[in-house]
Amino acid sequence: MKPMRTERLILRNWEDRDRDLFHRINSDDRVMEFFPFRRDRAEADAKMDELRAWTAEDGYGFAAAEITATGECIGFIGLLDTDHVPS
Template identity: 50%
Template sequence: MTDLIEFETERLFLRQWTPADREPFAALNADPRVMEFFPARLTRAESDAMADRCEALIRERGWGFWAAELKGSREFIGFVGLHTPSAELPFSPCVEVGWRLSFSHWGKGFASEAARGAFRVGFTVLGLNEIVSFTAVKNFRSRAVMERLKMCESGTFEHPQVPGNSPLRLHCLYRLPRAHYDA
């Protein structure tokens, strides 16, 4: 186990997962709006297993997909953070920034705000040289977040964990080199 990294932004706490996060996380993973650009919605057991993996990776490395909590209400709204993808991607090895927020918290700038905090951790604490992000080509909302984060579009690829006949298989890649972050 390494030192646990947690941080806050203006409106959010990015922290380790707790048992209380499981129920609202399962609800957002079952929401067809949230999961529109994933191959399938998650069952409660699948959602709990994902939360367990996120928690274990943070415990192991000190960082990962952190639980995102509103400062004012202490409400869990999803996750934002850094992750090393397990899939063998054309640009592996890499560290990605990612997010999944409950629908009621979309459009409020939380993903961008928390991702900027994750960049700060990745570049200044972890010493990463680059952070990537990727999504289904048709996921224009997430792509807009990547562009607001000043990430550069860097081509497309077929995601190996998405079934070959799925319209979601084609993904776009965005990159943020440390030099662009420092500028």
């Protein structure tokens, strides 16, 4: 995925430096309230690898949202092709 930049945000593929945040997102009860499960660290790492490959292949997907001024990853945003739904 080619990064997309605005004045305040960079939308980019997940990077190894995001693994801790990705795990926190996937194991947080409030974030995952409407999902049937939470991911442990190994499951979160595997899902991140899957999403990274999928986003790189299709050019869109669930991208990391980074604050331009600080480089801090604050979450994600995405577009989903319903013909290609990740598990």
